[in-house]
Amino acid sequence: MQVFVFDWLAYGESVDKFRVNGEMPRLGRAHFDPNVAVRTYENHLDAWVELEKHGFDGVAINEHHGTPFGMGNSPNLIAASIAQRTERLKILIYANLLPIHEPLRLAEEFAMLDCLSNGRIIAGVARGAPREYRIFNVPMSESRERFEEAFEVMRRAWTQDSFSFEGKHYNYKDVSIWPRPVQQPHPPIWVPLTGSRETIEWAAANDAAITPGVFPGPMREDTIRHFARCQAKHGRKVTPDRINIMVECYVADSKEQAIEEYGPYLMYLFNTLLRYDQVYQKDVKKQGYYSSNAFEHLRNGAEGTLAQDDTVFNEWTMDTVRAAAEHMPIGTADEIVERIIAECNEAGANNVLLVCNRGHMPQEMFLNQIRRIGAEVLPRLQAHQVTMVPYAEEIAAE
Template sequence: MTITTLRFNQVTPGLDRREVSARYRATVEMAAFADSHGFDLVTLEEHHGADDGWSPSPLTTAAAVFGATERIGVIICALLTPLYEPLRLAEDVAVLDHLSGGRLTLVAGLGYRPEEYTALGKDWKQRGKLQDHVLETLLKAWTGEPFDYQGRTVRVTPPPLSRPHPGLMAGGSSRAAVRRAVRLGLPFFTAAYLPELVEYYDTLAAEAGLEGGFATLPPERTAMVLCTEDPDKAWAEYGHCFLHEARTYADWQTADISSAMASTATTPEQLRAEGIYACLTPDECLAIARAEGPMGTLLLHPLCGGLPVDAGWESLHLFADRVVPHLGD
């Protein structure tokens, strides 16, 4: 059956404090609605120092979501793990694993903005070594057993609920990231449609005798969906919101970065033609689900780029009423 996902990053152009607060509360309330209406996943993100407040604290947001839900999973895609103190991160994630009943998955990413490393006192040029250090420490810490850490013996308690550890994937778009994933015995999350990296992972995993490892492959074209009865009207009213996010991504990324969200659009009309952001009727959503089959995905972005909260709710209710009940037909 089609996987239904809600994406949130709490972007608030202008950073009006009341609006920021409203969007965080709406994130939790929408997640609770999704939990009770058959959605499968909530996805959260991490950036720092963004002019529009792009969420810097997805673990805190995930905790709020888990407190308001019972069954829906949360994937943080991506958590910028080199920016964290490893032992505290191990503790925080272990507690979240217990609070959620094992519903948390992390994609460990390096990020692509040097200024984020500078702001948090980390060396951008050492990001690969930092990533190795954090991931190796997490895997040792989550055993619940004592281990040597920087010349001292430490132990992280409580050990997480999930065994052998909370959901953890190494993310990236390079062969080096694939090698890291296989070396650590982790699944690999591709940041874009890069089938050659999936093949590379499978080859290395087989050579290493890694059992249970896998690499994900996102759709060749990812679409952020706003469900609406009138796509033309929605684009006219909210196209600037989608464009804000698309241009933010474009300004952050360099030529060597591969991303499912890569856009060259400078107008809402160009963005609509690219198909990365889509305003779709319920029937169009169902047509996509049927065409993609049981492994397909529908990704809703109900607060995209400053989209009014009321408009996000309208989209979410329409999708829940007219799409979700028919995904198994």
């Protein structure tokens, strides 16, 4: 299996100290400490170098705006820094948010990054969270159109000597980009799926690798099944290299120690970072972000998808952490290996994205996780090969 560490690059100090009567204000200039930001970037870059030293296959970064949840506002700038500090580590940009950016510029930046890294870029693409549309003043109702047009612009820019494009949102005439990607015809395309039917069908049409849902369960299973049906229409069979899962993990000498150490950072994630300045679904549903039949392929409809606020926006306590940890790879190295392999086998995923440094976790604590996972967990995960996608096999047998 390929093993990545997904790093959200959260602001390096807790912002809970800014609460007023328990409520978080809109964070502005007075709340931001540039020294903390400088240290945050330095620490994470150092940690990613450590990933390469310990043999991880890659690092994953993403894009968010206006929030301490993640300071990768421009993941392409971060990727450029990683490319110059490492030699082997794959760089998964997961993802550039296509509808809020100029696609020709993104195509050029991906090509530059692939050259800077000597072909180590994985080009993640996504629509983005509703809050990004509010910030960039892009109508949510245009999200799907913009996403599909933007990627087509990028694909043509990478693969054609010169191209023209006439769409509803983007128009170009006789453009030839320079430089071009090292990887041909272009870097691998990955897309995170939060349940919507249209993105699954787009991923199949473009033979992209997918991350099917945040958690195991019916939504993930049905997403893979629909992906398999769509791939079959294009004459392809879903293989484990096209499936990736994201897994929260933390290694310690005992399960209780892992819970006590990691629990406060999970609570901070759910109770502060994910909630900060969020756009909730009662407002999203009015603005056409999801189509009326976006979840018709899922047996439980939108339940368990990000179209339901209670999928992630819940108040967490240490009791919540303990209950969740009973089903998560949080504990000893042996337990982590067993649970991650079991989840990868079930999903048919030969790529796993580990998350082990939520929130403002101290640098030494993050480095300790990299070293312990690198020594006690990573070799056993990399030695394991997932050979089939069970839910896709079900579809093939129909």
